[in-house]
Amino acid sequence: MMFTVPMEFLSAAILSKDAQAVSDELLRIGSLDAVTMKSVSGIKEGSYAPGSQAATGKSVEISRIQDLRRRVEGFLTLANPPIQPSNPADFSSETLPDLEVIEKNLGSIALEIQNLREGQKELQDKLLRLEELRRQAEAQKPRDSVTRLPSSASSVLAYRRGSVPEENSSRFERELGALAAVTIPAQVASGGRMSMMIVTMKRDESRVQALLSRYGWKEGQEELSPAGTGSEALKEIDARRQRIRAQIEDKAKEFDGLFSSRGRNLADMWASLRAAELSMRMRSTFVRTDSVSLLSGWIPAADRAKVEEGIRKACTGRCHIEWLAVGQAAPDGSEPPVEMKHSKALFPFQTLVTNFGIPRYGTIDPTGFVAIAYLSMFGLMFGDAGHGLVLLLVGALLLGRAKRRHSGDTLAKLILYCGGAAIVAGLLFGSFFGRPIVPALWFDYHGVVNGDPRSVGSVRNIYDILGITIKFGMAVLITGFVINWVNLIKSRRWKTLLFDKAGLAGGWVYLAGAWMAFYFVGHAYKALPPMGLLLPLLGVPTILLGFKEPIEYMERRKRGEARPMTIGTILGFLMEWLVGTLEVYSGYLANTLSFMRVAGLGIAHVSLMTAFSQIAAMASPEGGLSIAGILILVLGNALVIALEGLSAGIQALRLNYYEFFSRYFNGTGRAYKPISFKSAE
Amino acid sequence: MPCALSEYGYISAKLKARISTFLSEEALEKVVQAKSLQEAFLPLRGTYLQIAESRYAATGDLKAVEADLASLEFEAYSFSISQVPEPASSFIRAKAREAEIDLVKGALRLWFDAHARGRVIDDRTGYLYKGRALGSVDLGDLVNAPTPADAAAALSSSPYAPIVSKLLPQAVAAGSVFEMESSLDMEYFENLFQALARLPLRDRKVAERFVGIDVDIHNITNLIRLRSFNGIASDRTGRYLIDFGTAIPASTLSRAYESDDLSGLAAAVLGVRGNAMEAGWDSKDSKARLSSLERMLRRIRLVEARKCLAGYPFSIGIVLAYLSLLSEQLCSVRAILNAKYFGLADERLRSFL
Structure with a gap:
């Protein structure tokens, strides 16, 4: 189109009881650039305050709905791939979604995520502890085979071989696992005792000693082979690291699973909030007397018939509609808005134009x-x-x-x-x-x-x-x-x-x-x-x-x-x-x-x-x-x-x-x- | 002969471009308003703090996120050092030691917890800094050192070894690392003042303003810590305070501390605005008041940074402004994320920012 799209100014008087239906229809058509005519004489100004849901008798802040909608949006983008929201047009804006329930749902999702993250963190902590052990074991490996035993005074690691009573072994391993330590149990128990090798950090010595005495640790008699213990420990540490990494991957899958099970619910939640928000925004532009509402705004001339038919259908003909022809100023003195209509292919160049400014209407x-x-x-x-x-x-x-x-x-x-x-x-x-x-x-x-x-x-x-x-x-x-x-x-x-x-x-x-x-x-x-x-x-x-x-x-x-x-x-x-x-x-x-x-x-x-x-x-x-x-x-x-x-x-x-x-x-x-x-x- | 334009032209443009990518007030407000920790990370997506969001998604570990944020600050220092000419480069290097010393202090505290207090530190050692900022110093070796002498030996390639060697045994004996940390701070400031003195006049004047505020913040922070140790006699406070030309004289601070005259202190720091702030102080607790004062000083540093950005662009001021703004923003983000982790109410959180 050579010129900007011609606009017409719509003024419609409808019964207040039809306001919701008309608002929904206008949202569906999506052509009304609404204008609030506060200065029109005879209309009670402020009887329909922007942002309130007067029709339902509830006073709900539109900002609360917006906040919730944005919060849901955040959750939608957390999923991998992001969840596509449902279409707000499919949701009735007549009944306001229960915000308390939505807030509760979101809270429970946030809690589930937090729990998952805590689980991830625990695994991460374990992994970090093993990484440190591995680093230290790796660092002293070349020296061990030549000069010292791994448990020599200069090492920060302490290696022990011994046994604990079989009934204590799992608790002993669990408690030791809270430290930077690794236990390498023997395949079979003998004489009611479980033999194992343990590798700990020397800085934790007092804690380790306390655990050893609590669980009845008995030091083994055999000589620790420097190369053997080092490589055995490294092997065990690597195996454990691998297991933990697999667990971390499982957590990631669990995270994705959380959204695949809640995805539809979140998508619908977003759409219902959006529908309510838009409806409130549309209706906040209406002004009304006790029984009559007046709506007004700019509409592309080409959409005139569609909009008029839509309004009449929504209020079953109980309305009065007036149109101001192109070129006439709106009752509130506002200039018509500017729409540029051309092939979609030209959109990047339209962006170049609008980055500079919006051309004047009619040019x-x-x-x-x-x-x-x-x-x-x-x-x-x-x-x-x-x-x-x-x-x-x-x-x-x-x-x-x-x-x-x-x-x-x-x-x-x-x-x-x-x-x-x-x-x-x-x-x-x-x-x-x-x-x-x-x-x-x-x-x-x-x-x-x-x-x-x-x-x-x-x-x-x-x-x-x-x-x-x-x-x-x-x-x-x-x-x-x-x-x-x-x-x-x-x-x-x-x-x-x-x-x-x-x-x-x-x-x-x-x-x-x-x-x-x-x-x-x-x-x-x-x-x-x-x-x-x-x-x-x-x-x-x-x-x-x-x-x-x-x-x-x-x-x-x-x-x-x-x-x-x-x-x-x-x-x-x-x-x-x-x-x-x-x-x-x-x-x-x-x-x-x-x-x-x-x-x-x-x-x-x-x-x-x-x-x-x-x-x-x-x-x-x-x-x-x-x-x-x-x-x-x-x-x-x-x-x-x-x-x-x-x-x-x-x-x-x-x-x-x-x-x-x-x-x-x-x-x-x-x-x-x-x-x-x-x-x- | 190189001129200010050729020396600072590129870095000035580069840093201004980087500053433009910092989180806006609105974005930061979105982080504050988030209802949960996970949601607090969402506004960081697509920003220069994207790394924090990715790290949290991968590990669920806030400490790992904090470690990443600290790395960002180190990278900023390294970049600035590599781009400015001497002697400004040396000055920035001296300033970077503040962050370095913080890392060393953190590692020393871990060592102290493990070896002097017998506490388990295994859940904290994974976050020790492993980057290149500390040269060949391995903080892991420091933390695992069996004796104070070994701990000092682990720092032998750094300028901190003599202080640690001398004061760590005393810290173990006294059960407090405060003296040692104060000495490390003193060492940092002495080094900084020397580097400052070598700057050309224009750069020196700008840098002095920032250093002055840093000294004030350091002194106030130390006073807060002294308040926490009731045993420290007021006549000993002077030892922990630094006297620097443009900042509040240490003697004023000492006197204020002794007499509990914090309104006088506020007036000294903020001029006439100090009294207005005093009128707005609800808390009668002197520690809380000192904290407010510290926050006020941090805000003054931000104002100073913004003034520098709006002023002459070819001086060290742009670099210092960039580093201050980055440090402040990272500090705010850390504080907000931690507040979300601990479920602090928004209002309470705002009072800390």
């Missing part, structure tokens, strides 16, 4: 123009089919990842488009990873920059490339002027259209100046157009620019908003005109020359690739490409793709924002935000 939607200008600029700066292919792949990968994660994909799509633009430009310039593998369809950019063009055509040197980008910039700026003129005609701002610097007078100056500049260049920088032509071409529009201030003053004077005219006022007009004229001449020249950066970055791209090619050739003295040469080319290409890609992206954005938008863009609009079951926030 031209600049998204399509921005898409063309941005991609053309990017292609001219980053014209290489190979590099474009890499961007395309990166974009596709990011897009795939975004889809898997259900996250935003705007940047991925933008990179994808930029890749496409670079491929097209690369084919036009015959460049593939900086190599002339494909014939240039337009001109050989590398050849021109390096002074050796393979293509035959009008573009022979760097000045020709600069000329192309200046002409491109002029085309962009003139498009900006035309868009502005159309916007001004549509909004009937005739004076601005005629006398503003971005109006017809400004455009006249720009076109005349451009013609003059080409004339000057065309005459080898030696001749200007004849004076007889200069005066009407530049003099008339320059004088016209001076009319704007006096005309505006006269209008203000008529309305009694300006003081009587004095010499100072006239001098003020003169100064405004002089400064304005200077601004127009210098500003337009700067705006146009600013597009030379497009050539600058394109030339830098080619120069860098040429430099890397030459370095690679120098690294391959025997001809062909050596491994070092290939490496240099790969790294060089990666560097150019990263740095130049970023620079070209930023510069294209800058040219759009500061050169193109400054001609026509008025970012004073308000975005259209209907309350809907599909609303993100």
Whole structure:
């Protein structure tokens, strides 16, 4: 759509008892950008306070519902993969969900998670203790076999072999397990005693001694073999570590299991809270008398019939509906909100526009123009089919990842488009990873920059490339002027259209100046157009620019908003005109020359690739490409793709924002935000 | 000859970019408002503290998370040291020793618990710092050292060995590590002041403001600890306090401590604002008041850091501001997570932040 979507203002009077049904229907349709008309006479203001559930007689803070909904959202994202919430439209918003029950449910989930985490922590503690034992056993292993016994004085570990009564063995092992210790029991018990080897930290000696005496430990007679005990202990520690790791994995599965069993419940909980929250938000915009409610807001003109039918159906015809046609101000004086409707494919460029500002209602939607200008600029700066292919792949990968994660994909799509633009430009310039593998369809950019063009055509040197980008910039700026003129005609701002610097007078100056500049260049920088032509071409529009201030003053004077005219006022007009004229001449020249950066970055791209090619050739003295040469080319290409890609992206954005938008863009609009079951926030 | 722009241009831009990734007030508030510990980790997802969330999910272990947060601070110091020129680099290195000393003190306390008090420390040794910040010092060896002499030997490659060698046996005899820890702190500050004196004038002026606040915080913290030890006579407090030009004179602190005149102390710290704060103090408990004072000083340090960020960008101020903001944020996150673990009420928690 060329212009922003036309809006109509809806006012509907319904019976208060139908308010819930109407609210639900409006949420389902999802078209109403609600306006609360507090100033309408005859309506009891504040009888329906925002955020309250007056209809059900309960006073529930919407913030509590929001908090709970966000809390549920947190749990949904904890699951692996995250749980997709149910659709709020499937849940009745008529009956408020029992918040106490939901809070209790969430509390119990939180408790279950906490218990699981505690279990994980216990295992982690055990693992850490074993890790420490292992580290110490490992550290002394090489020394043991040569010089000392493992239980020598300098070791921090104490090794013991002995036995405890069989009935005490399991309790003994359990209590010892609370320390950094490991027990290696013998396979069989003999004489009612269980033989084992124990490894403990010497720092725990007093505790260990207490346990030994409590459980009837009897020291073994056999000699401890240094190498044997060390490796035996390590083997046991490793086995235990493995067992604990398996237990930790089980805990992770238990965690996932918790969500797979509670997932549906959580998804529904979220949806019911969301439905209640949206319903309360919608109804908080209604104002009402004792029995009648009034709702109002902006709706896209195309949805008018659907919305009217929906309201009538919801209140079985017991309503009165009024529509204000496009162009009429809303009763509360609010401007219509702005929606830009175009192909989904253009969404990344719409984001570029809205990042700068929301266009004014009723003006031209600049998204399509921005898409063309941005991609053309990017292609001219980053014209290489190979590099474009890499961007395309990166974009596709990011897009795939975004889809898997259900996250935003705007940047991925933008990179994808930029890749496409670079491929097209690369084919036009015959460049593939900086190599002339494909014939240039337009001109050989590398050849021109390096002074050796393979293509035959009008573009022979760097000045020709600069000329192309200046002409491109002029085309962009003139498009900006035309868009502005159309916007001004549509909004009937005739004076601005005629006398503003971005109006017809400004455009006249720009076109005349451009013609003059080409004339000057065309005459080898030696001749200007004849004076007889200069005066009407530049003099008339320059004088016209001076009319704007006096005309505006006269209008203000008529309305009694300006003081009587004095010499100072006239001098003020003169100064405004002089400064304005200077601004127009210098500003337009700067705006146009600013597009030379497009050539600058394109030339830098080619120069860098040429430099890397030459370095690679120098690294391959025997001809062909050596491994070092290939490496240099790969790294060089990666560097150019990263740095130049970023620079070209930023510069294209800058040219759009500061050169193109400054001609026509008025970012004073308000975005259209209907309350809907599909609303993100 | 290198100029301030070439010396600090890159690090200034880099650190400002890093600061922009710090948690906003709103995000921190979400952590505070979380209803459980697990939920408190959710706002950290996708932020520079993502590591904390991942660690907790993998281990359920808050101490392991704290160890990761401490590593972040060490990394920040290492990065800053590698990016600033001399003598600023030496100054940051001297400042980094504060965190280093904290690690050593932690390990010494563990040693003391295990060997002097006969307590089991096996559940705490797993979190001992194992990074490269301490050079070849292995804190595990220190903790497992059988005697004080062995403990000092484990620190032999660090500047802390002489102090530990001299004071650890005394600590064992006295049953308190306070003296030894104070001496380590004194050593840190002496080293810091020497590095400070070597800074060029512009850097020195900026750094002095931060050091002054650090000294104040250290003195106040020590006074809080002294309050906890009723046995320490007020005439001995001076030994544990540090006198530094821009901070509150140690003598003022000592006098305030002796006379219990904390309003005078607050006034000294905060100027006229001190009296306003005094009026707002509910607690009559002097320890609680000192804690409020410490929190106030920490806030002053944040204000100082923000002033530095808004001011001249090519000085050591940006680095100190970054380190202060990071340290404060990590401290807040640690406090909040622990409060959630222990089920502290939101209001109580806020009073600590």
